[in-house]
Amino acid sequence: MVTLGEIALIGASLHGMAPGVPVAGTVLVSEGSLRVLAPDQALPADCVQVDCTGLFIVPGLIDGAAGHQMEHDILYVAAGVTTVRHTGAELARGLAEARASTRDQVPGPRVLYGGPRMAAETSVPGMQWPMASKGEDAVRQLASLLSGLAAEGVSLEGLVNDETLALSSWRALVPAAKEQGLELWGPLPKGATLEEALELGQGGIMGMEALLPPQGTWEESGNQAGVEASIQRLAKGGTAIVPMLGVLGRVLLEYPADTPELSFLSVHMVPLWTAERTRWQREVTPEFRARLEGVQRAQGVALAGLVASGARVLPGSGSPNPWLFPGRSLVEELILWQAAGIPAERVLQAATRGAAEILLPDEPKVGTLLDGAPADLLVLAQDPTLDIEALRNPAYVMVRGKLLTRTDIGARLAALRKSQADARAAISRHLDIEPPKLSEDARILLSGEAEVYVAGLRLTQEHWVVGRLPDGMRLYGSHLIHLQSAGQGGRETMLVQRIAKGVLESFDLSVKDISSGKVMSLMGRRIDGSNQMQVERRLDGVFISNTPLRDQPALLDVSPALTTMILVQHCPAGENPVLTMEGATAEPRIWPWDLTVGDDGLLRVRSGAGGVLCGVDEHGAPLVHSRVRGDRRSDFISLEVDMHGGRGTPPVKSRVSTMTPEPTPPSTTSEEQPVPTEDDKL
Structure with missing residues (x-):
């Protein structure tokens, strides 16, 4: 990994200056930011020169919806994801992981904390209790939370809701958050409509279901007019949407028992992934698969309509939900966008500058290669504006001015694999x-x-x-x-x-x-x-x-x-x-x-x-x-x-508790743990 002094990436074609054909130039990186020099412009005498002749440089990718975990940092970087909007953490961990001092300890992506998750209730053994009270009580809880954070000198960028949030809480929280300068993002709660979300001022919608008319499904051809009307409303209203096509697409893929991805995941995550794979293998019959493929096509048509309408569309992976692999699943999401008929150049723009315009409107150079932009970039063997598949396995990844080669990345991936294997061995021993x-x-x-x-x-x-x-x-x-x-x-x-x-x-x-x-x-x-x-x-x-x-x-x-x-x-x-x-x-x-x-x-x-x-x-x-x-x-x-x-x-x-807890059995699975391979390409 190259980190000292100035670094010059020489001889590449650059995307990220302006739409259209790539620009020839040298990217000079110093103290975490970049500037572009003409090919014949003199370089500082003591800079490190990296020959990128014949390669392509693009801004780092931005994942607009993921549950970031510290151990996944290298997985994101390996896939070229240099910024992650974290939508899956409780308040304390989310704030800690997003802190610049935490990020600087690792060559991982920048983390934008989306805010605490607002939910109606959550289950524990034999019991349920409210996590966000209904109606105005939820507003009072939000005010108390923000007041406590302000006393600590901490502020939030937004809030995240899930589909369990009570409708009355959602109706009260969206405008209350907006008054505090916060946006609420998430799927629409049961009973909510897109029109109501736009009227209240929902900041962002996760998933494509909000485009359907009430009680409508993607399998009904008669819903097309309703979906098109929703697209126009969304484009006009300005609320962003995170399509997450990969949430459905993952179900249609095959996952062999010895798939190497599992060896990168924690011992606590692997059973969840293998259980989902087993369930899909059991439930996705040929007939059901045909239905899911039809839904995928319909969602692709709707996504193309959203992009064409000028709606604010933000790519997000939904990782690390089962079989949405951290980092790589964003690239696979973008491939689904291209398969829906969206030009590769437009897809790349959505995952770089377009995403930054939605998430970081006050940082106009993020997601670009303009002078003064953050030094987050990818060096690729092929032109991703011709085929978005070119984003796979970048030759170099630079994050916050640190340049990682494929050798660097491979070594860190191998270390992650070993650490997970050691953890699996340690966790079985009684102390x-x-x-x-x-x-x-x-x-x-x-x-x-x-x-x-x-x-x-x-x-x-x-x-x-x-x-x-x-x-x-x-x-x-x-x-x-x-x-x-x-x-x-x-x-x-x-x-x-x-x-x-x-x-x-x-x-x-x-x-x-x-x-x-x-x-x-x-x-x-x-x-x-x-x-x-x-x-x-x-x-x-x-x-x-x-x-x-x-x-x-x-x-x-x-x-x-x-x-x-x-x-x-x-x-x-x-x-x-x-x-x-x-x-x-x-x-x-x-x-x-x-x-x-x-x-x-x-x-x-x-x-x-x-x-x-x-x-x-x-x-x-x-x-x-x-x-x-x-x-x-x-x-x-x-x-x-x-x-x-x-x-x-x-x-x-x-x-004195009257509840008798049931013992939590050790996790068991009939499938053996994956055997590490020499191939660290993700």
């Missing part, structure tokens, strides 16, 4: 974890071991302890191992939280990266005589910062077991400030957690970090902790509990 160390004069009241599973696969293993000091202070300790994944190496966490009279007085946290050995330490202390806490951070003992928190936190959310017990024992119903540590640098941030207690003794939390359902047994031991973050759910399994000859820490009767 002997020592209990956390509390103060020597602490009396141990309760202890136990637990695991957390995602999609049936183990994510963490933990040994937790509850103790009490002679003065009555309660101690909560955790020794937690976060098992390795490709996106994040294994981590060993030690945490002690000290609570007196219901108030978090102090905590000590250390997080060790198992692969590098680096240790991030955090020490939180309540300031005497105040309702405020300061948090000191150190990396390998070297001081980083001392941060005063805006609010006194009720707890530090790191351990599922400790979070459950502290919520039950010490937190009242209503809003509770909870401290989280975000990103690789563990930056402290307070999030308001809205806590309610059900008749079943379970606690339900709604927050910017997702939803939590938790509870304890009659002895105070954690029994349930299910968490929803974006589209991912994790489940807590208690392995053993020791009351050390006493009664434990019994909670008030109203907070």
